[in-house]
Amino acid sequence: MLEVEGLIKKYGNQYAVNGINFSLEGGEVVGLLGPNGAGKSTTMKCIVGLLRKTAGEIRIGGHDHLSVEAKKLFSYIPETPHVYDLLTVQEHLQFIAQAYSVSDWKQKAEHWMEMYELIDKKDKLGRDLSKGMRQKVSICCALLPDPKVLFFDEPMIGLDPKAIKNTKRIFRELKEQGKTILVSTHLIDSVESIADRIMIMKDGNIIGNDTLSNLKASFNQENDASLEDLFLELTKDE
Numbered sequence: 121m122l123e124v125e126g127l128i129k130k131y132g133n134q135y136a137v138n139g140i141n142f143s144l145e146g147g148e149v150v151g152l153l154g155p156n157g158a159g160k161s162t163t164m165k166c167i168v169g170l171l172r173k174t175a176g177e178i179r180i181g182g183h184d185h186l187s188v189e190a191k192k193l194f195s196y197i198p199e200t201p202h203v204y205d206l207l208t209v210q211e212h213l214q215f216i217a218q219a220y221s222v223s224d225w226k227q228k229a230e231h232w233m234e235m236y237e238l239i240d241k242k243d244k245l246g247r248d249l250s251k252g253m254r255q256k257v258s259i260c261c262a263l264l265p266d267p268k269v270l271f272f273d274e275p276m277i278g279l280d281p282k283a284i285k286n287t288k289r290i291f292r293e294l295k296e297q298g299k300t301i302l303v304s305t306h307l308i309d310s311v312e313s314i315a316d317r318i319m320i321m322k323d324g325n326i327i328g329n330d331t332l333s334n335l336k337a338s339f340n341q342e343n344d345a346s347l348e349d350l351f352l353e354l355t356k357d358e
């Protein structure tokens with residue numbers, strides 16, 4: 121469903137992503153972990169076409185990632201939510217519904233707004249929303265078109281505990297529905313139980329990419345070691 125080959129992204133002379141290769145099968149949930157500055161957001165932004173890659177090939181559902189066919193397949197939740205100042209919460213959802221031709225959008229929008237406690241905020245303008253509310257709107261907009269592939273970049277940032285709990289539940293539901301998900305997060309426990317595979321990035325490279333149990337075995341971690349223990353071991357400075 122997603123193929124990334126030889127992806128390089130340079131900012132000026134600096135390599136942020138250093139020729140990485142990975143793929144996601146349909147229905148796979150993959151947690152993308154890595155210390156600050158590892159290249160996670162840059163990788164996601166290149167995949168969704170927000171940043172121009174320096175080199176490499178990216179295909180989504182077999183289509184070039186910049187094609188309309190690819191864009192119909194995925195949603196992206198950015199690290200920093202962007203809302204339109206002069207659209208209300210409901211109008212954001214209406215805009216997405218029209219752009220993606222979502223049927224029965226009002227009912228579906230209502231469902232997601234209820235899930236994220238936005239019903240009483242539905243007439244609030246984007247510019248008047250708190251950071252957490254903006255993040256909730258961004259997540260609702262991404263879920264509304266029912267995409268096959270979801271890219272979440274730090275989805276929990278700014279969310280209150282109830283919204284974090286709901287988002288973890290939604291991850292499980294999306295997984296059960298067979299969605300393909302790549303989620304970058306520092307909240308390691310939020311992906312530990314649902315991820316089929318964990319990818320760990322450091323300095324623009326993928327330094328681990330396997331199931332949690334295989335990663336533990338290859339890095340001589342005890343079976344009862346947590347993903348956090350493994351992460352800290354793998355990313356420690358020599």
Ligand SMILES: Nc1ncnc2c1ncn2[C@@H]1O[C@H](COP(=O)(O)OP(=O)(O)OP(=O)(O)O)[C@@H](O)[C@H]1O
Nearest residue numbers: 131135136154155156157158159160161162163199
């Ligand atoms: N717009 C930019 N211009 C120049 N360098 C950048 C830019 N954005 C990111 N970088 C650099 O690219 C590297 C990767 O950054 P990136 O934001 O992808 O990391 P990350 O893994 O998402 O980090 P975090 O966990 O802090 O969000 C870092 O060295 C960062 O300083």
